[in-house]
Amino acid sequence: MRQVLALALLALTAxxxxxxxxxxxxxxxxxxxLKAYGLTYGALQRSEKAEWxxxxxxxxxxxxxxxxxxxxxxxxxxSVTALDEGALATIRTEMSGGNFDxxxxxxxxxxxxxxxxxxxxxxxxxxxxxxxxxIPYTKVWDPDVIAxxxxxxxxxxxxxxxxxxxxxxxxxxxxxSPWFIAQVNRTVAQARQLGFxxxxxxxxxVAERMRQYVENGGFLFAMCGATETLELAMAGMNxxxxxxxxxxxxxxxxxxxxxxxxRAFAVQNAHLEPSPLINSMSDIDGHQVNVPGRRRALGTFxxxxxxxxxxxxxTMLTQDHRSVLQDxxxxxxxxxxxxxxxxxxxxxxxxxxxxxxYLHGSFGKGAWTYLGGHDPxxxxxxxxxxxxxxxxxxxxPGYRLILNNVLFPAAQKKPRKT
Amino acid sequence: MRWTRNVACAGALLLRxxxxxxxxxxxxTTSDSLxxxxxxxxxxxxxxxxxxxRRAFAGEAMVPALxxxxxxxxxxxxxxxxxxxxxxxxxxxxRSSVVRTVQLRTLTALQRDDxxxxxxxxxVRAAPGEAAPFKEYARVLLEAGRSAAADSVxxxxxRMVRDPRDFSAELAQVATAQRMWNEGARRWRETLVQxxxxxxxxxxxxxxxxxxARDSVRTVLLAPPVWLPARRVLASLELIWSQPRRAWLxxxxxxxxxxxxxxxxxxxxxxxxxxxxxxxxxxxxxxxRQTREPASALRAADAALSSGEAATALELASVAQRGLTAxxxxxxxxxxxxxxxxxxxxxGDALALVDSVRPTVVPIQLQxxxxxxxxxxxxxxxxxxxxxxxxxLDEDEATALLAIYDGDFAQARVALRHADAxxxxxxxxxxxxxxxxxxxxxALGSAFAALARRDTATAVTQLLGSAPEVGDAAxxxxxxxxxxxTAARNDTRALPLWSRIVTDYSTSPEAPEGDxxxxxxxxxxxxxxxxxxxxxxxxxxxxxxxxxPQARRELEAARRLTGTS
Numbered sequence: 009m010r011q012v013l014a015l016a017l018l019a020l021t022a023x024x025x026x027x028x029x030x031x032x033x034x035x036x037x038x039x040x041x042l043k044a045y046g047l048t049y050g051a052l053q054r055s056e057k058a059e060w061x062x063x064x065x066x067x068x069x070x071x072x073x074x075x076x077x078x079x080x081x082x083x084x085x086x087s088v089t090a091l092d093e094g095a096l097a098t099i100r101t102e103m104s105g106g107n108f109d110x111x112x113x114x115x116x117x118x119x120x121x122x123x124x125x126x127x128x129x130x131x132x133x134x135x136x137x138x139x140x141x142x143i144p145y146t147k148v149w150d151p152d153v154i155a156x157x158x159x160x161x162x163x164x165x166x167x168x169x170x171x172x173x174x175x176x177x178x179x180x181x182x183x184x185s186p187w188f189i190a191q192v193n194r195t196v197a198q199a200r201q202l203g204f205x206x207x208x209x210x211x212x213x214v215a216e217r218m219r220q221y222v223e224n225g226g227f228l229f230a231m232c233g234a235t236e237t238l239e240l241a242m243a244g245m246n247x248x249x250x251x252x253x254x255x256x257x258x259x260x261x262x263x264x265x266x267x268x269x270x271r272a273f274a275v276q277n278a279h280l281e282p283s284p285l286i287n288s289m290s291d292i293d294g295h296q297v298n299v300p301g302r303r304r305a306l307g308t309f310x311x312x313x314x315x316x317x318x319x320x321x322x323t324m325l326t327q328d329h330r331s332v333l334q335d336x337x338x339x340x341x342x343x344x345x346x347x348x349x350x351x352x353x354x355x356x357x358x359x360x361x362x363x364x365x366y367l368h369g370s371f372g373k374g375a376w377t378y379l380g381g382h383d384p385x386x387x388x389x390x391x392x393x394x395x396x397x398x399x400x401x402x403x404x405p406g407y408r409l410i411l412n413n414v415l416f417p418a419a420q421k422k423p424r425k426t
Numbered sequence: 427m428r429w430t431r432n433v434a435c436a437g438a439l440l441l442r443x444x445x446x447x448x449x450x451x452x453x454x455t456t457s458d459s460l461x462x463x464x465x466x467x468x469x470x471x472x473x474x475x476x477x478x479x480r481r482a483f484a485g486e487a488m489v490p491a492l493x494x495x496x497x498x499x500x501x502x503x504x505x506x507x508x509x510x511x512x513x514x515x516x517x518x519x520x521r522s523s524v525v526r527t528v529q530l531r532t533l534t535a536l537q538r539d540d541x542x543x544x545x546x547x548x549x550v551r552a553a554p555g556e557a558a559p560f561k562e563y564a565r566v567l568l569e570a571g572r573s574a575a576a577d578s579v580x581x582x583x584x585r586m587v588r589d590p591r592d593f594s595a596e597l598a599q600v601a602t603a604q605r606m607w608n609e610g611a612r613r614w615r616e617t618l619v620q621x622x623x624x625x626x627x628x629x630x631x632x633x634x635x636x637x638x639a640r641d642s643v644r645t646v647l648l649a650p651p652v653w654l655p656a657r658r659v660l661a662s663l664e665l666i667w668s669q670p671r672r673a674w675l676x677x678x679x680x681x682x683x684x685x686x687x688x689x690x691x692x693x694x695x696x697x698x699x700x701x702x703x704x705x706x707x708x709x710x711x712x713x714x715r716q717t718r719e720p721a722s723a724l725r726a727a728d729a730a731l732s733s734g735e736a737a738t739a740l741e742l743a744s745v746a747q748r749g750l751t752a753x754x755x756x757x758x759x760x761x762x763x764x765x766x767x768x769x770x771x772x773x774g775d776a777l778a779l780v781d782s783v784r785p786t787v788v789p790i791q792l793q794x795x796x797x798x799x800x801x802x803x804x805x806x807x808x809x810x811x812x813x814x815x816x817x818x819l820d821e822d823e824a825t826a827l828l829a830i831y832d833g834d835f836a837q838a839r840v841a842l843r844h845a846d847a848x849x850x851x852x853x854x855x856x857x858x859x860x861x862x863x864x865x866x867x868x869a870l871g872s873a874f875a876a877l878a879r880r881d882t883a884t885a886v887t888q889l890l891g892s893a894p895e896v897g898d899a900a901x902x903x904x905x906x907x908x909x910x911x912t913a914a915r916n917d918t919r920a921l922p923l924w925s926r927i928v929t930d931y932s933t934s935p936e937a938p939e940g941d942x943x944x945x946x947x948x949x950x951x952x953x954x955x956x957x958x959x960x961x962x963x964x965x966x967x968x969x970x971x972x973x974x975p976q977a978r979r980e981l982e983a984a985r986r987l988t989g990t991s
Contacts, residue, residue: 082966085978305606360574387638399979 029091030073030081031099034066035329040402043084044069045411046141051077052116052418060111060324060419062316064103067327067412070096070110084142085402109316111324117227117417119145120161122153122169122218122234126194131395132167133231133383137410140398153214154202158221162417166234168339168382170289171215171241173208174254176233176339177287177298208250215241219271223372229413233339235378236292240280243272251284259284273376274343274352274367293380294363295341306335306387309365311356324416325368325377326355330405335365337389338382343367356409366409377413384409457485464494472498480511488515489524496528500535508532520552527562534566542566546579550586557583557592564596573603595624602631607639611646618655628659633666640667652679658689665697670705673697677712687716694725703732711742720749720759727762736769756783756791761798768802771880773811776802793819800824805851807831807878823849830855831878833871835864854906861899867892870903882910886919901927901934908943917947928963938964938971945980954988 032044048069051058056077059070071077073090081088091099103110121135125147138145148157148164158164170176175192182188199210219242222228230238240249244267248260259282260266269276281288287298296302310332314322335341335358342363345354349369355377356366367378383389384406385396398407464478476498483491492508492515499505512532515525526549533542549559560583567576577600580593598613614628635643640663647660657676664673673693680686694709710726713719723746730739740763747759760783767776780795787795796815803812804824809831816824826841830852839859845852855874864870873888889907893900904923911920924947927940941964948956961981965974 079966082969083962083978083981085965085969085974305604307605387636388642399975399982 028073028093029096030071030077030088031091032069032071032086032088034068037087038403039087040085041329042137042141042398042402042404042407042411044086045415046143047077047080047084047086048415049116049143050080052113058113060113061103062109062111062320062323062327064108066329107316109320111320111419113415113418115418117162118160119143119163119414120148120158121145121165123147124149134165134167134410136396136398137407141411143414150198150210150214151202153217158217158226163227163414164221166230166238168232169234171211171237172250172289173211174250179253180285180287206255208255212241212245216245222374222376225373227374227417228376231338231379232382235380236289236340239272239275239292240289243267243269245271249280253284273371274349274369274378275347276349278347292343292347293340294344294361295337297337297341306337307359308332309335309356309358312354322353322355322368324419325412327412328405328408333405334387336381336384336387336406338380340380342380379409457482457487461487461490461494468498472501483511492525492528505532505535523558523562526559530562530566534570561593561596568599568603573600576600577604595621599631607635608642608646611643615646615656622655625655625659629662632663654680654686654689661693662696665700665702665705670697670702673705674708682716687713698729703729707733718749720746724758724762731765731769736766740766740770752786756787761794764795764798768798768805771806773802773806773808804828805878807875809875823852827851831871831875833866833868835859835866858899858902861902862896864896867895882914886910901931901936905936905939912943917950921947938968938973942973942977949984954984957984958988
């Protein structure tokens with residue numbers, strides 16, 4: 009027995025001494041899934057090689073065993089396992105026999121978040137995720153977008169913004185609230201300063217710049233109301249789709265017929281909500297959280313599984329240690345399947361409902377991803393609610409979906425084989 | 427032939443084994459007696475019971491026999507044998523809700539969904555305008571986890587029955603099963619208007635609401651008008667959700683009449699059983715204010731002691747004492763007052779109280795009171811006053827603590843072998859004794875006694891003086907001193923101790939705490955960079971420490987403070 013123990017100790021010591029790689033497991037053995045993304049991003053920032061082992065142990069990362077990486081893993085509480093070449097070869101052999109693939113991660117993508125300079129009474133799940141994971145980003149806003157600054161970034165995130173310029177129709181419930189009045193005044197002044205007649209005109213111009221950004225090779229990730237309103241703003245570029253509250257004139261009575269869906273990323277043949285008093289933009293959202301008569305109850309959503317070798321991009325975006333997740337509301341919670349374009353890939357669907365939760369597609373040289381809902385760890389998130397403290401949810405499977413999108417542009421580009 | 431043999435066997439067995447059953451049969455019909463005999467056999471001889479039930483089914487006791495057969499066939503795994511009997515029973519009593527319900531349950535158990543739907547429709551036709559078919563079918567669907575189907579059934583029922591309010595409980599159950607918590611709470615509130623006895627069902631259903639949905643449940647149940655049944659449900663829910671303070675607040679604004687006091691009493695007992703003294707204390711105290719019953723004040727005092735509010739406990743017990751006869755006061759109220767005084771460190775008052783009742787109590791009562799007095803002296807570190815009581819009462823925990831104060835560690839170890847491990851006064855002495863073999867240490871003993879007297883200056887001096895002699899326990903002793911100095915906001919003296927623990931005793935259990943406190947002291951001195959260094963050292967050197975999660979939080983805060991990442 010003593011000999012066996014001695015041999016085991018010797019073997020362990022040998023592995024520690026000759027380890028060249030660190031495996032960052034992303035299954036239930038991982039203590040802090042979200043910080044693991046920051047650990048990987050940090051390694052890429054230091055130009056260290058990294059790989060994403062798709063479908064292996066929950067979508068594990070393989071990093072170089074460097075002192076800096078070990079130190080950050082220790083400080084952040086990220087579980088890592090040292091591997092020598094032999095152990096790595098064993099893993100690669102195991103991966104060669106199943107639905108696995110190793111995707112090299114090349115560089116740390118430059119991240120921009122489209123976010124107003126002032127704090128809003130709601131929170132941005134992506135900002136929260138990036139801050140917690142320790143991934144740096146730059147905030148951009150309308151003047152930056154209009155000035156063409158987006159081309160400096162590889163990854164653009166949108167959250168909660170209403171690109172139809174109707175302030176998410178919050179005027180129905182919050183028109184007397186100081187924060188709402190301040191937001192309207194600020195946005196109107198901004199529009200005039202940038203040479204636009206009204207806010208809807210400004211927001212449509214911003215949406216158009218974003219469309220061009222993706223067309224030219226950028227990656228765009230949107231959540232919550234930004235998904236639906238970006239689609240509406242792009243398709244309604246030349247139509248008055250805003251109520252009189254926003255631009256002084258009512259919505260074009262024939263707006264539905266005049267929408268040019270060829271300009272949109274994901275949606276076609278959707279119908280606009282004509283009433284300015286109903287807190288809904290269109291029939292794109294399957295849950296209609298702010299319309300009592302239409303509101304659909306929350307259930308769960310399930311991630312599709314994809315072939316790691318044949319379909320690496322959807323596989324990257326759906327890496328998770330859970331495949332069925334608690335659903336969560338947002339201004340836009342889901343996407344009715346009936347209005348999706350054929351090119352919009354459904355990455356996750358709501359169980360038992362004719363809706364999708366998570367979409368991805370390509371447009372021009374770039375790609376877009378939409379995730380419905382506001383905050384994966386606060387299913388009923390309401391205006392004014394306290395921000396989510398991710399240190400209480402270090403293994404949040406919903407937040408992992410957001411961070412998958414941050415690292416996805418870091419992957420060495422591989423054409424889809426299907 | 428086989429049937430005959432089984433019956434004969436069962437009959438023979440019954441004649442021998444169940445004379446008591448025969449005694450019950452006096453005055454009963456033949457079918458009733460068969461049912462009674464079958465009941466007696468259900469658990470031990472289900473097959474024989476089935477034979478008797480079938481005979482009873484053919485007679486006048488069709489319904490009880492059918493229910494019995496449902497139980498025994500389930501036990502025997504032959505539920506499908508019920509189907510022909512059910513067909514026969516339905517022919518005889520097509521509107522019987524019991525028979526129809528058994529049919530629905532049986533078809534559900536057999537997973538014959540199509541037949542289940544047909545059976546439901548047949549019942550609706552047989553009993554037009556009645557709510558029972560819809561209610562029972564919805565309940566069966568709910569139990570099978572098919573809440574959406576149950577919802578459809580109830581929605582269609584609302585159009586077809588005489589009084590749609592009949593379904594309020596089922597609709598409430600459906601809403602909660604579908605995790606529509608706001609809607610569920612609203613429907614349960616409506617249901618309780620008609621059927622307040624469903625209070626427990628409402629609590630059970632809404633208790634499953636996840637954290638994020640609980641506020642909406644609260645909003646519905648707290649909504650005006652203030653209504654006792656809704657508030658009672660919410661109070662119980664808060665107990666289930668481990669929110670004892672909120673639980674009691676749920677009753678806020680409810681007029682204090684007899685029904686409310688009854689609800690408070692039930693709530694207080696529930697909170698007590700769940701070890702939530704914060705809630706039970708408030709409830710018992712409120713009950714006392716309404717009823718002036720000393721027993722309620724005493725229970726409130728007990729709960730206050732358990733929740734660490736000795737001053738409140740003393741006040742309540744004193745109030746209770748005034749309402750009791752002298753013998754009852756000595757028996758029930760005085761011990762509680764003594765415990766409260768001991769917890770407050772008022773040993774002198776405790777002695778005066780014991781002296782005041784000493785002439786009136788019997789020896790066994792006096793012993794109980796002196797026990798409380800002994801602990802009062804021990805709690806304030808007065809070894810001299812405690813000693814005669816400890817010697818007389820001979821309790822292991824007290825003996826151990828007194829030996830610790832005397833610095834007689836050898837005797838303390840002996841006493842601790844049999845002492846109650848949950849006694850909080852002995853936690854630190856136990857930790858110390860487990861890390862040193864020192865037989866005596868008067869300095870450390872007096873440090874513990876000084877600590878009990880809340881004389882922290884003496885305690886620190888004695889601890890620092892004894893640290894060199896305690897071997898492996900030195901970092902613990904230093905940490906005890908450092909904690910006292912930190913609590914007194916004396917970082918100038920505490921910091922060298924914490925840094926000494928980290929540098930000189932880096933493998934000790936106190937080292938991570940040393941790093942953390944060092945960092946906190948640095949933050950207080952606005953030295954973010956030192957704080958970051960210490961916290962990083964903690965995380966990298968002691969990654970498995972229980973303090974690591976807290977250190978990570980404080981590291982993030984320190985980085986924000988210094989603007990580093």
